[in-house]
Amino acid sequence: MVLIFNEMSAMNLIEWRDEFKIGIDEVDFEHQELIELINEIYDEAKTEGSILAVSDSLGDIFGKISAHFALEEKEMRELNYDQYEVHKEDHEQLLDSIRDIMDEYEEENNLDEEDFGNRLKDWFVNHFSTKDARLHKFLQH
8 A cells, every 4th residue: 555645736745545445434434534634734834824723723633533543443442453552552653743743833833834744644654554554454354
C-alpha cells in the first residue's frame, strides 16, 4: 500500500485512494473523512485565515482522530487482533504529535504548515503502509 501525496496541488496534502481501505466500512469511511479534514486545515493554515478558525480546526482534527482511533481499536479488540497493542501505541504517538502541534499553535498563534504537513504525511505514510496494511491482511484471513 503506497500513500500518494499530491505535491502539485495547492488544495490537497493527501489524496485518498481505494487501496487505503482496510475492509471495515466504518473505519474506511472515517479514514476518508480524516484525510479531507487534514487537507482542509492544511489549506486553511496556508491562507491568511483567522487564528480562531485554525485553532478550532486543530481541535476538530484531534477530536475526530481520537474518536476514529477508539472505533478502530474497538474493532481490533473484538477481532482479537494480535498486533492490537503496537497499533494502539502508534495511535497514541499521533495524538501526542497533534497535541504538540496544538500547544505550539496556542503559544505562537502561528502554524508552520510545512512542519504540520510533514508530520502528518510522515505518520500517515508509515501508519497506512505498515500498521493498517497489516490489519487489512489480518482481516482477509
